[in-house]
Amino acid sequence: MLRKKLKLSSVNEQSENKSSSHQGTSVELESNHSIYFPVPPPADASVSNKMLEVHRNLNRLLENLNFVKDPICFVYNPTIYASEPLEKYLKLYCRKEKKVLFVGMNPGPWGMCQTGIPFGEISMVKNWLLINGHVGQPNQVCKYRIVEGFNCTQKEVSGDRFWNLMKELCTTPQRFFNNCFLYNYCPLAFMKEDGGNITPAEMQPQLKNSLEVVCDETLKEVILILKPEIVVGIGRYSEKRVSNVVKLLKQDIKVLYMPHPSPRAIYKNGWSYEANKFITKNNLMKYFQ
Incomplete structure (x- = not known):
């Protein structure tokens, strides 16, 4: 039972020291339904609305956990302060079930x-996905990782590589999203005092476990909504979490590993x-038509 996995004592301890990096109102975990999704989206709701509700429920749960513990000094949740472009992304490109997640x-x-x-x-989101919108601020901002939204001039190498590959293979976003969708396992970014990135894989075991219990359950909900035939973990960490969730679901879903486009990873012939x-x-081109 997932209720047992998230020990009440752990939640209480972390809630007492809750970071102001998480915006919003806390949610009571006790419910007659799942403690993670106490009010399931209506069966007749659109896929995009179901996905929006899953994001909101995830954020309510994450607000009960405190991740600001050395060496983590800052936690950003762009699904809250950049909710407008995220909602556009879901409503434009997640309107139906998908073959590949x-x-x-x-x-x-x-x-x-x-x-x-x-x-x-940024340039791929604006010019290929054709999404723009209001972006606010995290409650606590690292001076080395300023949020400027769509005015930011820094380039995200991972995103540039991923979306440019899909542009090259699919030509239009519609061809990619007709059968496919891209989702992030965790909506939070974790940073050291100097702005250095800390991935979920690098977190202290207790914090990582608390995060994974919630994010695993959310990924399960996403898979149940989108009903993919194939789930692709981008990087080894994502592949591991996907494999764990699919195993628990006991469904006939194929799990694949895709190399991560991060500049940290070195590939002899390049990531592309x-x-x-x-x-x-893996014969995935047929899903990009």
Whole structure:
């Protein structure tokens, strides 16, 4: 039972020290339904509305957990302060069930942290996905990771690589999103005092476990809504979380690993070559038509 996984003592301890980095009102976890999704979206709601509700429920739960513990000094949640472009992303491109679900890890400082869109490199979001919108501010801002929204001039390498590959293969966003969707496993970005990035994979075990219990359940809800035949974990961490969730679902869903486009990762022939090889090997081009 997931209720047992998230120990009450852990929630209480972390709630007492709750960081102001998380906006919004806390939610009572006790319910006759799932403690994670106490009010399921109506069965007749559109796919995009169901996805929006899943994001909102996830954020309510994350507000009960405090992640600001050394070395983490700042926590950004762009699905809250950049909710307008995120909502446009869901309503434009997540209107129906999908054949393939790509799952990234968490926001990058110059991509999703600025736009609210997974792998959301600014020029690709504006000029290819054709999304713009109001972007607010986290409650606590790291001076080395300023949020300027769509006015930011920094380039997100991971997002630039991912979306440019999809542009090259699909030509239009509609061809990609007709059968596919991109979702991030975790909506939070974690930073050191100097702005250094801390990924979920690098977090202290207790914090990581608290995060994964909630995000695993959310990923399960996303899979149940979108009903994909294939789920692609972008990077080893995402692949591991996807595999865990799919195993618990006991459904006939294929799990694949795609190399992560991060500049941290070194590929002999470059990321684009490796990604194209992955797509060809797994016969994914048919989903991009």
